[in-house]
Amino acid sequence: MAAFAASRRLKTKPGERFDYASPNTLLVASIIRQKVGGSETDVLNFARRELFDPVGMRGVVFETDAAGTPIGSTRMLAPARDWARLGLLYLHDGVVDGRRILPEGWVAWSTRPTLGSDYGAGLWTNAGDAPNAKGRVRAGMPRDAYFASGRLGQRIYVLPSQDLVIVRMGATWSPDFDIAGDLRLIRETIAALEPVPRP
Incomplete structure (x- = not known):
């Protein structure tokens, strides 16, 4: 190949x-x-x-x-836990237990959009002005979020502003691999993590 x-x-x-x-x-x-x-x-x-x-x-x-x-x-x-660990590596700027695994600056570089698109180096990003990125932000995904998207909609979402990694496993055959469902999952997860006001 x-x-x-x-x-x-x-x-x-x-x-x-x-x-x-x-x-x-x-x-x-x-x-x-x-x-x-x-x-x-x-x-x-x-x-x-x-x-x-x-x-x-x-x-x-x-x-x-x-x-x-x-x-x-x-x-x-x-397994999902391994994908979550990869997401945490990116969330923590390439460092695990104080050890740098990815080169310094790699995460920032790989999440920067390419030529007006919503794609960096192997990751889809909400940074920039691409229509898909703007649409995801309007739907409730943070602007600083980025994600790896695999076959049939398997994804690793990294949301730095929320200190959060979400792994989505499964097989989705719809043309958009249920990105709308993922956006709903992200909104609901963020809402569930917000502190509950005390009476």
Whole structure:
């Protein structure tokens, strides 16, 4: 899969136009595979050592293409608690138990919108002026929120202003993968966490 993605010609120069495309993460995964030793086992050992174990993600598995390259944009499977731990890593600016896991500035960079879109580096963001971002904010999601969106609507929402991570698991076949239902869940969760006034 990565070789096929690498064989495709660019439609525009990098930085000129945004189009969401899964091959981008597949190419990055291929580069990582080559740099850490070349095999599927090398990639898994690297991911465990550098990310999964320090974060406490114990149940992660990922699928690869025929060359052993993780697909990157999909096919990484984990229980909800592991996804929540990944969300907490981002909520805490890449630091777990005082140890920096992600490079300083990575979270800010990866949540900055790209070329007027509502997408950063692997994450959808409410920052910026893209119509989808504005719509999510109008529907009650905080402006500083961002999220990872997986296959069939599985998502990790990070809401820094609320000090909150919400993991949504399940299989939703609707065209928008029930983003409206997720927005309702977020509004209701925020409301439930507000202090109750005393009589």
